[in-house]
Amino acid sequence: MSIPSYNKRFGAHLLGGKNTRFTLWAPDAERVDLEILSDGRLPMNKEQGGWFVLEAPCGAGTQYRYRIDDEISVADPASRSQVVGLHGPSMVVDPKTYQWQHPQWRGRPWHETVIYELHAGLLGGFHGVEAQLAELAELGVTAIELMPIGEFPGTRNWGYDGALPFAPESVYGSPDDLKHLIDTAHGHGLMVFLDVxxxxxxxxxxxxxxxxxxxxxxxxxxxxxxxxxxxxxxxxDFFIENALMWLQEYRFDGLRLDAVHAIGERGFLTELAQRVHAAVEPGRHVHLMLENEKNQTSLLEEGYVAQWNDDGHNVLHTLLTGEQQGYYADFHQGAAEKLALCLSEGLVFQGQIARQGQSEPCGEPSAHLPPSAFILFLQNHDQVGNRAFGERLVSLANADALRAATSLLLLSPMVPLLFMGEEWGTHRPFLYFTCHQSPELAEAVREGRRREFCRFEPFHDMSLCERIPDPNDEKTFTASQPDFQCCLDPKHGEWRALYHHLLGLRRREIIPRLPGTRALGADVLGKAAVVAHWRLGDSSLLRIELNLGDQAVALQEHHKHGRLLFASQDMEEFHEHQGKLPPRMARVYLVAPDEQR
Incomplete structure (x- = not known):
């Protein structure tokens, strides 16, 4: 399969079988030498604009560094492979050696998306992820999303400490191992997204x-x-070329851009989307997603298909757990009203309300966007791993209420995201872990994390603060590894059966009707209860009744029509609640056009 062309200015690129062009942007260097490990140094040519360029008689497998002003030797910032890790030499890679088994794969349309976020290192690298693909496809997942895989320090990291964004993490496998993972996923009908x-x-x-x-x-x-x-x-250009490399050479189906609220130049985001969509072959589905605390929904009309819905998560979390510390304080008061707004219009913060600790309003209007413009989740790497002890929701929430919230997650028209292990109700934590070789940096990370949590009331007890796991301790990493054997336990099997059943309903009943869907509004039924309505693309009406509280709530007469798709608890147990929605219950109805009044 030929690789679609795109500008490859940064890094080392083969010109033929035995020649490679090396390019480095180093405007503050007076001299740059190419250090080829087997052949010594070659001076690079200095060109206008701070570029250093050299064509050298070497091919794939060549290991090299750049020597800056005869002072330091550094890896290529656009290295395609680091054989022995972040501080070792870079290696020339031939992107054409891998033979794709599914070259005709064109991806899947966005409305079919069900995302499963995972950490490749915890699963044993690229081969370990590959071993889980058949199970995930059978569950009903349609896309896996890899946490960042750019080369990072040491052997354990979430991936957000990467320093060489073009090089797949060497601990996880080779560039061809990553391509084999993506190729195999495509064979299972799975899209593969990458967090960048x-x-x-x-x-x-x-x-x-x-x-x-x-x-x-x-x-x-x-x-x-x-x-x-x-x-x-x-x-x-450096970052846009990185995006194009992942999408074109590795055939990823989409990218999730991390924390774009920390990118000061919005024009970069617009340019990236424009250049990506211009480079993608006609007929191929490529999806760009955002994490954006500023809720700049106008970006979702400039080439980005969806953003992570932190508002939706936060209000559901406070309803499930009662927690109100930190950013949950913005969602705890009037939580049912905020959930209704989220289900009606996509986001809670749309510019009309200032969050705690901020002096300016946050967000832009979102009601005009389709529900599929928002990725909803109950758990993800941030929301679990940025807890002091990495607890999962199954350890924090009432099980019946969590089943009800899961029904909303998997059957609403928003795009659902699951976090690895969620589907079998794992109690294993997901902790923050690193592998910094510098004792000073390891200490700074450990103490910084403890100081961060000591601001909150539960951690004013210093003995509790001192129990927060050390990110640099290997035990913190191993404690976060998935416990696949627990799936054999009947209780965990019940959770997996629930996810399997709900995703089967989504595939059969919801996804075919999603194109053209629009929200019709949501009503507050009680302190922790709402009913939401959506007009689906075939004119059917989807209604989800959700009560996360511990008291039954009354339903209006017009809320009683339609075909029951799912109830999160046995309806026969609640015969005394006629005309009411029982506590900790979700019910999902589909109303055909001829049944609507």
Missing amino acids: VYNHFGPDGNHLGRYAKAFFRHDEQTLWGDAIDFRHQEVR
């Missing part, structure tokens, strides 16, 4: 500030330090 980090580099292994200071702006800070300066075309 374009808002910062990790604290270890990035040397751009030494020879390309224009990559960063010191006058604008993010949570991770100096902001990336997207005012420079070279910086924009």
